[in-house]
Amino acid sequence: MNPFAIAVVIGIAFGWxxxxxxxxxxxxxxxxxxxxxxxxxxxxxSAIVTAMLGAFWLSRLGILDLSQVYIPExxxxxxxxxxxxxxxxxxxxxxxxxxxxxxxxxxxGDGVMVMLGMFSGVLVTGLAFAPLRNFYESTARGSLTLTQxxxxxxxxxxxxIVAMALIAFQFAERLEKRA
Amino acid sequence: MSAxxxxxxxxxxxxxxxxxxxxxxxxxGRGLGASGAFATSAAGVVAAAxxxxxxxxxxxxxxxxxxxxxxxxxxxxxxxxxxxxxxxxLFARRLRAAVERGPGITSTSRxxxxxxxxxxxxxxxxxxxxxxxxxxxxGGALLSAGAWVFMIAAFAGAYAFAPFVKRAWR
Numbered sequence: 001m002n003p004f005a006i007a008v009v010i011g012i013a014f015g016w017x018x019x020x021x022x023x024x025x026x027x028x029x030x031x032x033x034x035x036x037x038x039x040x041x042x043x044x045x046s047a048i049v050t051a052m053l054g055a056f057w058l059s060r061l062g063i064l065d066l067s068q069v070y071i072p073e074x075x076x077x078x079x080x081x082x083x084x085x086x087x088x089x090x091x092x093x094x095x096x097x098x099x100x101x102x103x104x105x106x107x108x109g110d111g112v113m114v115m116l117g118m119f120s121g122v123l124v125t126g127l128a129f130a131p132l133r134n135f136y137e138s139t140a141r142g143s144l145t146l147t148q149x150x151x152x153x154x155x156x157x158x159x160x161i162v163a164m165a166l167i168a169f170q171f172a173e174r175l176e177k178r179a
Numbered sequence: 180m181s182a183x184x185x186x187x188x189x190x191x192x193x194x195x196x197x198x199x200x201x202x203x204x205x206x207x208g209r210g211l212g213a214s215g216a217f218a219t220s221a222a223g224v225v226a227a228a229x230x231x232x233x234x235x236x237x238x239x240x241x242x243x244x245x246x247x248x249x250x251x252x253x254x255x256x257x258x259x260x261x262x263x264x265x266x267x268x269l270f271a272r273r274l275r276a277a278v279e280r281g282p283g284i285t286s287t288s289r290x291x292x293x294x295x296x297x298x299x300x301x302x303x304x305x306x307x308x309x310x311x312x313x314x315x316x317x318g319g320a321l322l323s324a325g326a327w328v329f330m331i332a333a334f335a336g337a338y339a340f341a342p343f344v345k346r347a348w349r
Contacts, residue, residue, distance in 0.1 A: 004255045006206050011259020012266070013199045014211055014312075019267035021192035026279045026293075030348040033341040042189035043196060044316065050197025051320035055204055063205075070209045072309055072318035074325030079314070082307025083329040086300050087336025092344050093296025094279075096311040097304065098213035100297065101257055102264035107276040109286075113293035115217075120294075121301020122214070123221040129238040129305075136306065145322040157322055169190075 015102050024102035026094030026110055033091045036179040038172040045165045056158050074141040081135075093117065184271040200316060207252070210317025214304035216257035223248035238305070253313075281348035292347055303333075 021043045022028045031037025058064035090096055093114045095103050100118065103111025125132070147154050186192075203210050222242035226233035233239045242248045268274045280289035304310045307329050309318070315333065318326025 001206075003207065003252060004250075007252050007255035008259040008262075010199060010203050010207065010211070011256035011261075012263035013202070013259075014196070014256070015260035015263025015265075016267040017192055017196045017199060017263075018260070019264045019273070020187040020271070021189055021196075022186035024264055024268065024273075027281060027348060030281070033337050034345070034349060039186075039189045043193040044311075046190045046193025047196035047200060047316060048319045050194045051200040051204070051316075052197075052322070054197065054201035055320060058201075058205065066321075068208050069204045069321065071321045072210075072314050072323045072326055074323060074328070075308065076325065076328060078306045078308070079325045079329040080332050082303040082305070083332025084303070084336035086303030086307060086310065086329070087333035087338075088340040089296045089299030089301075089303055090311075090333065091296070091337040091341045092292050092347075093300060094293070094348070095297075096213070097217060097300065098211070098260060098310070098312040101213065101260045103279070105261040105264040106268035107274050109276070109278040110280065110289055110293040113290045114297040114300075117294035117297020117299075118214070118301045118304075119217050119221060119297075121298035122217045122305055123224065123301075124298075125302045125305040126218070126221055126225070126236065126238040129236060132306070133237060141324065144324040146324055146327060147322055149324050154322075161322075 014098070015105065018099055018102045019106065023099045024106050024108065024111070026103060026108070026114075029096075029099060030091065030094045035175050038176055041172055042169065045168065049162055049165050052158060052161060056154065071143040071145065074144040075136070076139040076141060078136055078138065089121075181272060183273045196316075197320070200320060203317075204321075209252070210313065210321070211256065212253045212309070212313030212317065213257060213260070214301075214310035215251070215253040215313055217301065218242060218305070219248045219251040219254055281346075283349065284347045289347070292344070 032040040059066045095114045097118050100111045100114035104115055146157050219242045222239035225239050278286040278289055314326050315330040
């Protein structure tokens with residue numbers, strides 16, 4: 001099948017799921033950061049746990065060759081600094097890049113503005129890339145995984161994250177009841 | 180016109196999203212993404228305005244290699260996201276032209292916040308090489324160390340800054 005056709009189909013399912021969860025609505029997402037509505041956390045972590053368990057078992061069963069899946073590379077410094085900035089932008093915007101597309105597609109003007117802002121931010125940073133390049137390329141660790149970093153077997157990390165997520169979900173429910 | 184449907188259960192929606200992500204690993208050999216679509220569009224715009232400048236720019240140049248910036252996988256995926264979001268809202272009766280905002284902020288300020296916040300996210304996503312979808316979700320489930328660093332930093336940044344923009348949301 002044509003890779004672009006696969007991209008469109010996967011994108012439709014992605015956009016559909018985000019919208020169904022309510023993640024096309026900025027005030028709902030912002031609730032995450034005032035602990036009144038933890039939908040962002042719940043959706044994100046149940047998705048991570050599901051895909052993580054799926055990838056683990058499909059590779060164990062020999063159905064998925066993980067060496068053929070692109071693992072995002074690690075650059076510790078830029079990802080720490082970029083993450084902090086991204087988080088600041090996220091709470092101001094109320095939407096992240098993917099959810100801004102859903103908000104815009106459903107008629108929300110704020111979604112369109114987040115998309116325009118995101119585009120401008122990437123454009124300006126790209127144009128002013130020269131002085132950033134050294135930092136951008138720094139602390140490169142290749143496709144380092146938590147398994148390699150912690151020196152424990154794949155299955156142990158997977159179990160650890162599942163356990164953490166289940167505990168965190170309990171906390172999330174309690175926080176929402178309190179709010 | 181009847182009322183919009185209720186949102187899906189967040190855990191159920193999360194499991195569905197995880198299965199979509201898993202399908203991307205299996206059928207495309209990569210995960211989901213969003214910021215890359217903005218990056219490749221920016222590269223395409225710069226290349227159209229000034230081909231020599233784009234080619235000399237190490238950040239944009241990589242998007243110009245191969246089939247060019249407008250034939251990038253993530254651009255097609257994001258087109259799908261827009262279509263999927265639209266269709267879901269259509270069937271759930273949630274299509275509505277509006278500016279969504281907190282009670283203490285005008286629509287104009289909200290739009291300015293949206294643009295400004297989007298721009299700051301753009302800077303962060305360039306530095307980090309991804310966003311909530313392409314790095315946190317995709318890399319998080321593959322146990323990429325950088326993805327977890329990014330995710331923890333993004334939540335920390337958002338919680339640390341939340342009190343300063345409380346007026347916009349509460």
